[in-house]
Amino acid sequence: MKGSHLVSVLQGKEKQCYLTGRTNILHKHHIYAGKNRSVSDKFGFWVWLIPDLHNMSNNGVHFNKELDTRIKQDCQRQFESDGNSRQYFMNLIGRNYL
Ligand SMILES: [Zn+2]
Incomplete structure (x- = not known):
């Protein structure tokens, strides 16, 4: 881990919808919610939608299980390809989505 992220793991500083690319009227979605919300904030596990x-x-994404899983997997995959181990991800979030 290279320090905590104030930017999105999946989008960097880009402020556009992760799925459509639209740039106005966006919500910030925490990819791993509930007790993982603060970890998601700290580590950049969120996207604009x-x-x-x-x-x-x-x-x-809050009602579409398939989409929710896809984004959870995308985020974990990116986090790992940024040089973080699967074990580290699992320590943070509590499970493996890949
Ligand atoms: Zn959300």
Whole structure:
């Protein structure tokens, strides 16, 4: 780990929807929620999403299990390819999504 992230692991400083690329009216989604929310904040495990793909429609990540899993996997994969071990990820989040 190279210090805590104030930027998104998946998007860096880019402020656009992770799924559509839209740049206005965005929600910040914590990828691993609940008790992992503060860890997600600290380590940059979050993405920008348009409201419909966040929690304002049934297609949103909060209601669409498949999409939720995909983003959780994308984030873990990126975190690991940034040089962090799987064990470290599991220590932070409590499980392995890959
Ligand atoms: Zn969310």
